[in-house]
Amino acid sequence: MISANDVSTNKQAKIAYTTTDKGRPHLWEWLEVSVGKNEVRYETLLKLFFGGEIGPEGSLRQIEAFEEKTRAELELLRPISERLDTRRGDREIAHLYYYLTSRFGVELYEGYLRWCAEAKKLLKESMEEA
Numbered sequence: 001m002i003s004a005n006d007v008s009t010n011k012q013a014k015i016a017y018t019t020t021d022k023g024r025p026h027l028w029e030w031l032e033v034s035v036g037k038n039e040v041r042y043e044t045l046l047k048l049f050f051g052g053e054i055g056p057e058g059s060l061r062q063i064e065a066f067e068e069k070t071r072a073e074l075e076l077l078r079p080i081s082e083r084l085d086t087r088r089g090d091r092e093i094a095h096l097y098y099y100l101t102s103r104f105g106v107e108l109y110e111g112y113l114r115w116c117a118e119a120k121k122l123l124k125e126s127m128e129e130a
Contacts, residue, residue: 001026042066048119056123063123067116074109081106 001023007016019027044066051059081102087095 056127060120060123063116063119067113067120070109070112070116074106074113077102077105077109 001020003018003020005016005018007014044062047062048059051062081099084095084099084102088099
């Protein structure tokens with residue numbers, strides 16, 4: 001129902017998946033079903049929730065690691081979203097959907113980075129007060 005093609009570049013391994021004619025009706029059926037739930041699960045948040053056990057220094061390390069990973073992912077996603085933004089006027093309607101999906105990711109990661117900055121600031125302030 002799906003075909004896979006290796007579209008790797010020198011910098012990144014990548015597989016492109018395409019729906020086959022046999023798979024397309026199944027995709028359409030799935031797209032019509034309402035989403036049951038959207039979940040966000042981050043081990044970083046679970047560890048932060050229990051941060052009182054290790055103190056602000058340990059929590060800062062967790063947030064900084066999350067921030068670094070988020071920045072790296074955003075650096076990959078932002079140029080894709082920018083390229084798709086320039087193609088929104090194309091006759092190919094699929095570009096609009098690709099753009100909307102990529103913008104969601106950009107906005108989400110930018111929000112994560114704002115949260116990281118605020119969380120680090122508050123933890124550092126708590127360390128100064130102690």
